[in-house]
Amino acid sequence: MQIAPADFDPLFAALADHTRRDIVRRAISAEEGVLELANHYPMSFAAVQKHVAVLERAGLITKQRIGRRRVVRTNLEALLVARRLLDQYEELWRARIDRMNELIAESDGAIDTVETKGSKR
Amino acid sequence: MQIAPADFDPLFAALADHTRRDIVRRAISAEEGVLELANHYPMSFAAVQKHVAVLERAGLITKQRIGRRRVVRTNLEALLVARRLLDQYEELWRARIDRMNELIAESDGAIDTVETKGSKR
DNA sequence: CATTGATACAACCATATGGTTGTATCAACC
DNA sequence: GGTTGATACAACCATATGGTTGTATCAATG
Numbered sequence: 515m516q517i518a519p520a521d522f523d524p525l526f527a528a529l530a531d532h533t534r535r536d537i538v539r540r541a542i543s544a545e546e547g548v549l550e551l552a553n554h555y556p557m558s559f560a561a562v563q564k565h566v567a568v569l570e571r572a573g574l575i576t577k578q579r580i581g582r583r584r585v586v587r588t589n590l591e592a593l594l595v596a597r598r599l600l601d602q603y604e605e606l607w608r609a610r611i612d613r614m615n616e617l618i619a620e621s622d623g624a625i626d627t628v629e630t631k632g633s634k635r
Numbered sequence: 636m637q638i639a640p641a642d643f644d645p646l647f648a649a650l651a652d653h654t655r656r657d658i659v660r661r662a663i664s665a666e667e668g669v670l671e672l673a674n675h676y677p678m679s680f681a682a683v684q685k686h687v688a689v690l691e692r693a694g695l696i697t698k699q700r701i702g703r704r705r706v707v708r709t710n711l712e713a714l715l716v717a718r719r720l721l722d723q724y725e726e727l728w729r730a731r732i733d734r735m736n737e738l739i740a741e742s743d744g745a746i747d748t749v750e751t752k753g754s755k756r
Numbered sequence: 757c758a759t760t761g762a763t764a765c766a767a768c769c770a771t772a773t774g775g776t777t778g779t780a781t782c783a784a785c786c
Numbered sequence: 787g788g789t790t791g792a793t794a795c796a797a798c799c800a801t802a803t804g805g806t807t808g809t810a811t812c813a814a815t816g
Contacts, residue, residue, distance in 0.1 A: 526651035530644055531774085535720075542724060543731045549792060561775055563794070568773095582784060582792050590728050597721040599656075600714055606663045607711050613664075652804085670762060682805055684764070689803095703762050703814060 525596055528572035533557075534565050538588050541575055547583030646717055649693035654678075655686050659709050662696055668704030 528534055533555055540551065552562035566586060569575045573592040577584040649655055654676055661672065673683035687707060690696045694713040698705040 522656065523651055523653060526647050527773095530647035530651055532644060533774095535643065538724065539727065542727045543734075547792070548794095557774090558776065559793085560777080560795085564774075567794085577793095579783085582782095582790095584793065588724070588728070590725070593721055593724050593728075597718060597725070600718040600721070603659065603663060603709070603714050604711070604718070606660065607709070607714075610664045648803095654804095668762070669764095678804090679806065680763085681765085681807080685804075688764085698763095700813090703760095703812095705763065 522596070522599060524568075524572040525574070525592060528569050528574055529596065531565070531568075533562070534569055534574075537562075537565060537569060537586070538574055538593075541586045541588040545580075545585050545587070547580075547585055548577075549583070551586060643717070643720060645689075645693040646695070646713060649690050649695055650717065652686070652689075654683070655690055655695075658683075658686060658690060658707070659695055659714075662707045662709040666701075666706050666708070668701075668706055669698075670704070672707060 529538070536554070537551055540546065540554070548563055548566055549559060551566070552559040555562055566575065566577075570577065573589060573595075575586050575588055577586055579585075650659070657675070658672055661667065661675070669684055669687055670680060672687065673680045676683055687696065687698075691698065694710060694716075696707050696709055698707055700706075
């Protein structure tokens, strides 16, 4: 089914707005239509509707028709996609630290090679 | 020292650009100055410098003077701040699932209460 | 100390974004 | 089937963003 082709730009852009993050948060546990969502914020219904559209394009929420309303639900998958990228960065970071530790271990036999004076490249 | 007052807007906005994410990735393991970074991308030095400035304002990178260059380093803390928010969302999601399971368990004794007809407010 | 390598910043442009109001669609319900 | 509740969408505006070129700063280095 391919939830999202991992297009990070719209994903993070969608998360870069306080109102949209709050919609995501609400849509995790609540089952509100767009109008009900809009009542929580100090802006017009249309503005909120546009925010919802942005979130939907980013794959962060889905809408399901229920009666007259379109109930907004957060898509966990998209959140995980974003988190996974950050995890990868963290992993890279750890790897770098490990590499540095190895280097330090290697040069343990020749201690004051780097000591007290660092000629920079 | 208060690395970042958890201002998510600039944080996610900074991550919502392919070039900037790539700079973050590079700056995790490399130790490049702004000019060296710029050479990796098909845009002007000034454009890259602006991207670096955006990342710095978001707290995602720091610069350290080394010789003539300003070496760009990724700030793990900021990445973790972003990840933590996503983790919280995921946690909320799990909590909702748990709650739903509880409800299902509760109504196990009185099965067809909700069955075949849902009066929707 | 004058030069130069590396960076920062200002001014400008095109397009994107976040908000508004107004209108159109469209399924529920009487 | 006409009315209405809920949503979508168009047009518009102000500001932000991502790019450009050009100029200024500023510390290393000869």
